[in-house]
Amino acid sequence: MSDSTVGIGLLLPEVLGTYGDSGNAQVLCKRLQWRGYDAEVVPVSLDSSVPSTLDLYLLGGGEDMAQVLAADFLRNSPGLRSAANAGRPVFGVCAGLQILGNRFRGVDGVEHAGLGLLDLVTEPAQQRAVAELIAEPNLLETPLTGFENHQGASVLGPGSTPLGRVVRGTGNGDGTEGAVTDHVIGTYLHGPALARNPELADLLLSWVMGHALKPLELAEVDTLRSERLAARRAR
Amino acid sequence: MSTRLRTRASVAAGRLTAWFSRTARLGRGGVIGGRVTLRLDPKALRRLGQDRTVVIVTGTNGKTTTSLMLTRALEALAEVAHNGDGANMPDGLVAALAARPDAPYAVLEVDETYVPWVAEQVQPAALVLLNLSRDQLDRVGEVRMMERDLRAAFAGLSRTVVVANCDDVLVTSAAAAAARPVWVGTGRRWSGDSVSCPRCGGAITHTDREWRCAVCAFARPEPTWTLDGDLVHTPGGRQVDLDLRLPGEANRANAALALAAAHCVGVPPHTAAARLRTITDIGGRYRTIRRTRHSVRLMLAKNPAGWAETLRVLDEDTPVVVAVNAHEADGRDLSWLWDVHFERLRGRQVVVAGERCADLAVRLCYAEVPHWSEPDPVAAIDTLPPGGVELVANYTAFRDLVDRLPDV
Ligand SMILES: [Zn+2]
Numbered sequence: 289m290s291d292s293t294v295g296i297g298l299l300l301p302e303v304l305g306t307y308g309d310s311g312n313a314q315v316l317c318k319r320l321q322w323r324g325y326d327a328e329v330v331p332v333s334l335d336s337s338v339p340s341t342l343d344l345y346l347l348g349g350g351e352d353m354a355q356v357l358a359a360d361f362l363r364n365s366p367g368l369r370s371a372a373n374a375g376r377p378v379f380g381v382c383a384g385l386q387i388l389g390n391r392f393r394g395v396d397g398v399e400h401a402g403l404g405l406l407d408l409v410t411e412p413a414q415q416r417a418v419a420e421l422i423a424e425p426n427l428l429e430t431p432l433t434g435f436e437n438h439q440g441a442s443v444l445g446p447g448s449t450p451l452g453r454v455v456r457g458t459g460n461g462d463g464t465e466g467a468v469t470d471h472v473i474g475t476y477l478h479g480p481a482l483a484r485n486p487e488l489a490d491l492l493l494s495w496v497m498g499h500a501l502k503p504l505e506l507a508e509v510d511t512l513r514s515e516r517l518a519a520r521r522a523r
Numbered sequence: 524m525s526t527r528l529r530t531r532a533s534v535a536a537g538r539l540t541a542w543f544s545r546t547a548r549l550g551r552g553g554v555i556g557g558r559v560t561l562r563l564d565p566k567a568l569r570r571l572g573q574d575r576t577v578v579i580v581t582g583t584n585g586k587t588t589t590s591l592m593l594t595r596a597l598e599a600l601a602e603v604a605h606n607g608d609g610a611n612m613p614d615g616l617v618a619a620l621a622a623r624p625d626a627p628y629a630v631l632e633v634d635e636t637y638v639p640w641v642a643e644q645v646q647p648a649a650l651v652l653l654n655l656s657r658d659q660l661d662r663v664g665e666v667r668m669m670e671r672d673l674r675a676a677f678a679g680l681s682r683t684v685v686v687a688n689c690d691d692v693l694v695t696s697a698a699a700a701a702a703r704p705v706w707v708g709t710g711r712r713w714s715g716d717s718v719s720c721p722r723c724g725g726a727i728t729h730t731d732r733e734w735r736c737a738v739c740a741f742a743r744p745e746p747t748w749t750l751d752g753d754l755v756h757t758p759g760g761r762q763v764d765l766d767l768r769l770p771g772e773a774n775r776a777n778a779a780l781a782l783a784a785a786h787c788v789g790v791p792p793h794t795a796a797a798r799l800r801t802i803t804d805i806g807g808r809y810r811t812i813r814r815t816r817h818s819v820r821l822m823l824a825k826n827p828a829g830w831a832e833t834l835r836v837l838d839e840d841t842p843v844v845v846a847v848n849a850h851e852a853d854g855r856d857l858s859w860l861w862d863v864h865f866e867r868l869r870g871r872q873v874v875v876a877g878e879r880c881a882d883l884a885v886r887l888c889y890a891e892v893p894h895w896s897e898p899d900p901v902a903a904i905d906t907l908p909p910g911g912v913e914l915v916a917n918y919t920a921f922r923d924l925v926d927r928l929p930d931v
Contacts, residue, residue: 302726303719311861311889318889334726335737351667353724418855435856478858483885508884515881 293326297342300358301331309348311480338367343496344377347384352394355383372405377471377495382438385474386410406467406474407447410440420519423452423465428487433516434477451475471495558614571620572645577629581638582653584829585777588805590632592781596795602626635669639676649684649787651780655693656828670721673697686784689746696721707783708746709776713828750779763792768803771836807925816909823921827859833915834867842907846877846900846916853918860886868892876903877920900924
């Protein structure tokens with residue numbers, strides 16, 4: 289990989305890949321390549337350690353056992369934390385969001401330490417949330433759309449702000465959705481989130497590149513967004 | 524009434540209902556007939572199954588195909604009762620057995636969730652476990668629960684030979700509990716489910732044909748039957764050339780498992796293989812229908828593993844219509860589209876169709892596969908130039924299509 293190639297870290301796809309999560313890496317990679325930049329997806333598996341030199345890090349969704357395993361692994365491999373401390377963007381979805389928080393408790397009642405990159409704590413919720421999720425964003429202009437499937441209720445501390453406010457669905461469980469601290473973002477949106485929300489993808493990429501990126505016109509994405517966002521009125 | 528007589532009477536009542544249901548066009552008569560029989564006699568399945576050699580086929584994908592293969596193979600021995608209509612819950616099983624009361628053999632395709640109960644009732648001579656993967660994305664976790672239930676059930680079936688695909692980690696975990704597992708190596712094809720170790724949650728590492736858990740050393744057992752291209756290697760050191768009429772690796776894997784199960788019941792592999800070659804379509808799937816300007820080959824892909832298999836069998840130069848819905852029966856969450864290697868469609872004409880063609884269009888856009896959209900799958904066929912068309916649809920999209928294309 290040359291110095292000018294953007295390295296997109298896809299963390300532990302063998303255990304955190306439940307919701308088509310490699311799609312987020314693919315979306316980021318293509319959105320850079322189509323604008324003329326070199327980019328490459330770098331999968332990081334459990335039998336290696338996390339390099340601190342990648343430009344961006346992605347964590348996906350996973351089942352209960354897999355989530356605990358991934359959290360243990362990432363806590364004991366300093367690469368991700370030092371990259372985050374250096375300002376490299378980190379994007380976690382579902383189990384990924386919970387791992388990035390301070391701690392989480394599974395449905396089995398056992399509490400596990402997270403990475404502390406987001407100021408949030410997750411407890412099991414009464415009900416599983418399985419539905420389309422729509423949120424009004426805080427950092428962005430356009431609404432967020434995705435699918436959620438989790439049984440976690442996440443409460444944010446003062447060190448994180450919500451990514452958005454829930455319009456339809458459950459999100460964090462208290463009307464907020466997701467969490468942001470500096471360049472670390474967690475969300476319950478999958479679908480995958482960055483395929484459905486190109487503005488969010490480009491926000492992450494602008495942090496990597498250090499400047500805003502030229503808009504990219506993709507009629508397919510506009511069509512899908514208007515279809516999914518129409519569900520807000522259908523309710 | 525003696526118990527024997529009671530079963531006979533309830534079967535008769537069930538048959539009558541089936542006839543009414545068929546004549547009244549209320550749908551598949553067999554299932555309703557079976558339901559009546561079971562209600563009148565809850566032990567009907569046990570009684571109908573005893574005194575014959577029963578083989579059960581289960582798994583996420585390939586049940587209908589494999590059970591048809593086994594039926595053809597066992598017909599070399601004698602008459603076989605078989606639920607070939609795909610009605611794979613207890614009602615359907617009772618109906619199938621009642622329809623052939625004198626058949627000494629039965630091949631039953633059984634829905635995974637009913638296997639523990641059905642197996643306990645009929646005490647099968649053999650049980651084929653094909654594969655276990657997620658049917659729907661919004662049901663994560665269920666497949667692991669299923670594996671645990673099957674594992675517990677197999678531990679209690681001391682007389683059943685469990686024929687299992689040892690390249691599927693969850694299948695192996697379940698079948699390892701059986702008293703007499705027969706391992707069939709079919710090759711590894713699907714890895715999109717991010718399956719961690721069913722015993723300890725550790726990561727499964729794959730090397731060449733082997734796999735093992737990095738934490739607890741749970742590992743792939745050595746198979747006695749192996750699929751290698753079109754050849755099946757038998758425990759006796761012989762090779763059988765499959766040469767199927769059905770396309771694709773998945774069907775060759777189904778055939779290898781069917782040969783192993785047929786062998787357990789007494790059909791020599793070469794005899795069984797010759798009989799599998801008579802199968803050309805499975806309930807409309809793989810069948811080519813002729814329309815005025817197009818001949819369309821219909822293919823069903825019900826879940827991500829099924830899509831991966833189906834994309835592999837598409838003819839290289841033929842235009843493709845891909846149709847996706849997201850009803851309850853399909854799964855509402857379409858994230859799995861990103862686990863399927865749609866990049867394979869590059870270089871052909873592709874039309875996206877179905878109620879969720881917009882999701883498919885975005886996936887193909889990032890896969891850099893040029894395409895156009897026509898939500899109605901039949902109209903989508905008509906947007907293509909005259910000639911052959913490959914049509915792949917998921918569950919409800921396929922069902923609607925079969926209803927609308929009169930030729931099927
Ligand atoms: Zn293990």
